[in-house]
Amino acid sequence: MKLSEIIELTNAKVVAGDTEKNHNLLRAFSSDLMSDVLTLDTEHILLITGLANLQLVRTAEMADIEVVLLARNKRATPEMIELANETGLVLLETPYSIYRSGGVLFKNGLAPVY
Amino acid sequence: MKLEFDIASGDFSKAGRASSRIKKMLKQLQVDPKVIKRIVVAIYEAEVNVVAHSVGGKMLAEIDGTGITVIVQDNGPGIEDIEKAMQEGYSTATKAVRNMGFGAGMGLPNINRNTDEFTIESELGVGTVLTFRNNF
Numbered sequence A: 001m002k003l004s005e006i007i008e009l010t011n012a013k014v015v016a017g018d019t020e021k022n023h024n025l026l027r028a029f030s031s032d033l034m035s036d037v038l039t040l041d042t043e044h045i046l047l048i049t050g051l052a053n054l055q056l057v058r059t060a061e062m063a064d065i066e067v068v069l070l071a072r073n074k075r076a077t078p079e080m081i082e083l084a085n086e087t088g089l090v091l092l093e094t095p096y097s098i099y100r101s102g103g104v105l106f107k108n109g110l111a112p113v114y
Numbered sequence B: 001m002k003l004e005f006d007i008a009s010g011d012f013s014k015a016g017r018a019s020s021r022i023k024k025m026l027k028q029l030q031v032d033p034k035v036i037k038r039i040v041v042a043i044y045e046a047e048v049n050v051v052a053h054s055v056g057g058k059m060l061a062e063i064d065g066t067g068i069t070v071i072v073q074d075n076g077p078g079i080e081d082i083e084k085a086m087q088e089g090y091s092t093a094t095k096a097v098r099n100m101g102f103g104a105g106m107g108l109p110n111i112n113r114n115t116d117e118f119t120i121e122s123e124l125g126v127g128t129v130l131t132f133r134n135n136f
Ligand SMILES: Nc1ncnc2c1ncn2[C@@H]1O[C@H](COP(=O)(O)OP(=O)(O)O)[C@@H](O)[C@H]1O
Pocket: B049, B050, B052, B053, B054, B074, B076, B077, B078, B079, B085, B086, B090, B091, B092, B093, B102, B103, B104, B105, B106, B107, B108, B109, B128
């Protein structure tokens, strides 16, 4: 699924990263547990989470995650945005809950990791 | 090539600096991205453990032509029962650590899974030393 489609379907705002780059996401995963995210060996995944801190951005960097969607109006801090721009992570904010974000993306064809 | 990093206790904002630097370096050396991912996940979990569970320590990484060896050592308190600590789900993490997205008892198993060689030594009151290696 194209990044632009994810942004539109979840009514998201881009707060960091380069959206011009051709991001094509193949699967999505949802967790607030970073050790769990670090076990994934799938590529081109979208992470949907309620955890908004620097560890999230670091975890995305180590796990090769290109796009993170912060659910339910969780706001990225200035430090998170700075680090995300440095590592090339696209950070999105959506008013939708994790449940609704996942539901709408799944319904529109974005496959789950598990 | 040798690299050294200090890791301070409790400073979560800096956890990930060593893994990030090493990731960039391995990318420049054009190491296979799958190999890079495995080693940086192990290094990151090890960094988080020193920040979360110890009084502080340091990391030494050595990159040679065939792989990377990493030594993570801290100055205590040490691990009482290593076998237990290695079990998935075992954790003594505080609520503060769990709020950071860690503390599910998956760190040491993640390190084990993502490395080609892994040893852990610990002495109560002295400290813990993790040594691991991945071949390119
Ligand atoms: N460097 C360390 N110093 C002291 N105790 C440690 C250290 N690393 C791990 N431990 C102990 O081992 C347990 C399991 O570690 P780990 O698998 O990384 O899970 P977690 O960090 O989520 O608790 C920790 O909760 C802690 O009790």
